[in-house]
Amino acid sequence: MIQIENVKKSYTSEAAIGPLNIEIPKAGLTSLIGPNGAGKSTTLLMIGRLLDSDGGRITVADMDVSSSKSKDLAKVLTILRQENHFVTRLTVRQLAGFGRFPYSKGRLTNEDEEIISKYIDFLDLTALENRYLDELSGGQRQRAYVAMVLCQETEYVLLDEPLNNLDVARSVQMMEHLKYAASEFGRTILTVLHDINFAAKYSDRICAMKHGRIAAFGTVDEIMKPELLTDIFETKIEIMQGPYGPIAVY
Known part of the structure; x- marks a missing residue:
């Protein structure tokens, strides 16, 4: 599980995160929701050790995020942040291959190649695998980055706004892929989402944040309450009952 104990992050006296206390169970898809500035991405980045906290303790699968060796943590936890800055001339397959670095150290084996092909196929990128990233649409690039993350084959996967640059149809497809990866591959996926209804349809649990604090955490039915x-x-x-579950109506 992911355990967050008294974690804080301060920017100014008026801009601070925490203290945060939460246990996110192993397996399944958990979504972080909340208004802009609620602290969702900051929390995700602290869990992924891309941002230092100013206090408290974070453990993932009983590994202390702040003190574990990078090479060990990289086999348990992977993260994809919103801003991707690869500007070099890489193909989709080469990018996905970076996900195998904790194991291959840059020397891909036949097993690595099979894993890369598995996730390229999984994200419907087979026809694009030899295309360069700068030749792709924003949505195609986003799927390529998610393929790279899944290729790392960690038990814990952190995704900051994985639906960025995706149209509605591709957003649905992406969430279906992530839900399948959580259920069939046994992954624990924690993702930041802005769309409440995508969170409601595909999540096993939802963590709602407000003003840098955790406002509520529970099942979809527990969080999808109009007053909350x-x-x-x-x-x-307002909440309506749709064919696939509760729907938030603004």
């Missing part, structure tokens, strides 16, 4: 969401987002939200 209205308070968190500070705008009136």
Whole structure:
């Protein structure tokens, strides 16, 4: 599981995260939701050790994130942040191959190649695997980065806004892929989402944040309450029952 104990991050006296205390169970898909500035991405980056906390303790699979060796943590935890800055001339397959670095150290084996092909196929990128990243649409690049993350084959996967640059159809497809990866591959996926209804349809659990604190954490039915969401987002939200579960209506 992911355990966060009294974790804090301060930027100014008026901009601070925490203290955060939460246990995210192993396996399944958990979504972080909340208004802009709630602290969702900051929390994810601290769990992924891309941002230092100012106090508290974070453990992933009983490994202390702040003190574990990078080579060991990289076999347990992987993270994809919002801003991807690869500007070199890489193909989709080469990018996905970076996910195998903790194991191959740059020398890909036949097993590595099979794993790369598995996730390129999984994300419907086979026809694009020899295309360069700068030749792709934003949505195609986003799927390529997710393929790279899945190729690392860690038990824990952190994704910051994986639906960036995706249209509605591709967003649905991406969430279906992530849900399948969580259920069939046994991954523990923690993702930041801005769309409440995508979170409601595909998540096993939802963590709602507001003003740098955890406002609520629970199952979809426990979080998809009009009073709770209205308070968190500070705008009136109603809940309707759709064919696939609760739907938030603004």
